[in-house]
Amino acid sequence: MSKVKVYLIVVAVLLLMACQRGQYSSKPPVHLVPDMDHQPKYKPQSASSFFEDGAAMRLPVSGTVPADRLHEDSLFYRGVDQSGKPVRISPLKAAPELIAAGEGRFRIYCSPCHGGRGEGQGTVIKRGFIPPPLLWEQRLIAEGDGYIFDVISRGVRNMPSHAHLVPASDRWAIVAWVRTLQQGGQARQAGQSTPSN
Numbered sequence: 001m002s003k004v005k006v007y008l009i010v011v012a013v014l015l016l017m018a019c020q021r022g023q024y025s026s027k028p029p030v031h032l033v034p035d036m037d038h039q040p041k042y043k044p045q046s047a048s049s050f051f052e053d054g055a056a057m058r059l060p061v062s063g064t065v066p067a068d069r070l071h072e073d074s075l076f077y078r079g080v081d082q083s084g085k086p087v088r089i090s091p092l093k094a095a096p097e098l099i100a101a102g103e104g105r106f107r108i109y110c111s112p113c114h115g116g117r118g119e120g121q122g123t124v125i126k127r128g129f130i131p132p133p134l135l136w137e138q139r140l141i142a143e144g145d146g147y148i149f150d151v152i153s154r155g156v157r158n159m160p161s162h163a164h165l166v167p168a169s170d171r172w173a174i175v176a177w178v179r180t181l182q183q184g185g186q187a188r189q190a191g192q193s194t195p196s197n
């Protein structure tokens with residue numbers, strides 16, 4: 001057999017082998033060096049006969065708090081003063097950077113319902129959700145920063161809580177942006193020039 005023929009056969013065999021690639025197989029792939037990739041483990045929420053309560057997942061030791069969840073600062077984390085009343089003024093200064101951060105967060109988390117300017121006509125509302133009030137309603141302008149923070153944190157009536165989505169610092173940033181929107185809304189209502197957003 002000439003060298004060329006041998007070469008062609010080798011190439012043909014390699015090509016045929018390549019055809020196998022991309023095909024589905026029910027067998028696990030060849031895993032030459034398994035390291036510790038495969039080992040017995042429990043998946044979240046699964047059962048276990050090891051513990052008395054039959055659950056594989058353990059509860060935190062009672063009376064303990066995870067290191068990053070010690071929220072002792074009630075003003076910052078709950079927006080209330082020592083007597084538990086919502087504060088009038090935010091603990092974070094309404095600097096331009098904070099307001100800008102709040103605008104970004106508002107667009108993500110609030111505008112789907114409240115609309116880009118707080119006019120209450122976001123996409124979710126257009127598709128049938130209960131309409132929220134105008135954010136520049138006199139009653140809401142009169143409320144303190146702590147109240148708005150609380151509404152975001154815990155929700156109110158038909159509005160869901162956002163505490164699990166938005167960290168406290170971002171909630172205060174949103175409060176600063178809501179104040180800015182309220183000024184814009186009032187100005188529009190008074191028939192003055194419309195801001196660009």
Ligand code: HEC
Binds near residue numbers: 124133
């Ligand atoms: C799923 C839609 C939805 C989202 C998202 C949402 N809201 Fe609301 N919001 C509502 C509805 C509905 C109401 C009216 C609740 C009611 O009176 O039943 C409301 C009410 C409010 C009020 C007025 C509370 C009062 O005292 O009447 C404020 C302030 C507010 N929302 C701020 C926010 C901010 C800030 C965000 C973003 C972090 C946000 N909302 C996200 C639906 C939403």
